[in-house]
Amino acid sequence: MTAASPAVRVLLCDDHAVVRAGLRALLSSTEGIDVVGEAGSGSEALDMAAALRPDVVLMDLQLGADMDGVTATHRLTSADEAPPRVLVLTMFDTDADIARAVAAGATGYLLKAEPPDRLFAAIRDAAAGRTVLSGSIADQVVSRLRAPGPALTARERDILGRLAEGLGNREIARALFLSEATVKTHLGRIYAKLDVRTRAGAVSAAARHRLLP
Structure with a gap:
């Protein structure tokens, strides 16, 4: 009999407590995913990730005045020892946001409008190191490569x-x-x-x- 795979340890990072509560309730409804903590800011996510060692950090981009999600993503993925995968979960789908998040080291970029099953699969894929993109985001990435927008230094x-x-x-x-x-x-x-x-x-x-x- 094959032993069950260990649950994916997930840290939530969103500055809205109601959103975090909803995500925790949603993720707790599926097997194989364990929410180990919730952070309300980028700096809190850094501290909690260092202490809890999650496999995946579910990261919002807009985190108030403390630190934005892109900066937090860069710092998390630049950790010297066993950095977590960062899966961006946001409402923003502009080219600039996508490019900045990916450049910062995000493993995936998912929109909050995605259905729950897609989110569950994305978390598992991110934990395994596979790139995850919402369908519309993938289309934008291809379009951007074909017709790049303004790129500033x-x-x-x-x-x-x-x-x-x-x-x-x-x-x-x-x-x-x-x-x-x-x-x-x-x-x-x-x-x-x-x-x-x-x-x-x-x-x-x-x-x-x-x-x-």
């Missing part, structure tokens, strides 16, 4: 963030320790990549593509 994102705060070129240069000429050069590249001509247009396009911090 880290410095361009920094400048765009300051631009969104309403800072002028001189203030941006001072904040980022750059010359005004360098800021103008970066802005020109940003405008070209976003296909806009004004500062307001750049901020609007960045918000649409979720390129802002």
Whole structure:
């Protein structure tokens, strides 16, 4: 007689207590999945993951002011010893969110609209190291590869963030320790990549593509 496989140990990370309670109740209804803890913030998830050693962290992207899900994912998957798999579970399906999560080390990206059976299977697949994507997300990834959207450098994102705060070129240069000429050069590249001509247009396009911090 073959011994049963050990249950997948799951840590929930979502800043809404009601969502965590719903997920715990849902996951407790299926065999082979054991919810070992709940974190309400990114920093709490890091501490709990270090103490509980889950196989999979079910991670929301929006976690309030503490730390976003992408940053928490990167720190979790960069752990020196036996890092957990991170399965993003979110309502957001923009290209920028998907790209950032995958680049941070997420094993999968699932939308909260998925049916329970799909979530159960995704957790097991993530624990086994298999990539997991919602069907619509997989379609977007393929479309993105065929027709990539605007890709900004880290410095361009920094400048765009300051631009969104309403800072002028001189203030941006001072904040980022750059010359005004360098800021103008970066802005020109940003405008070209976003296909806009004004500062307001750049901020609007960045918000649409979720390129802002």
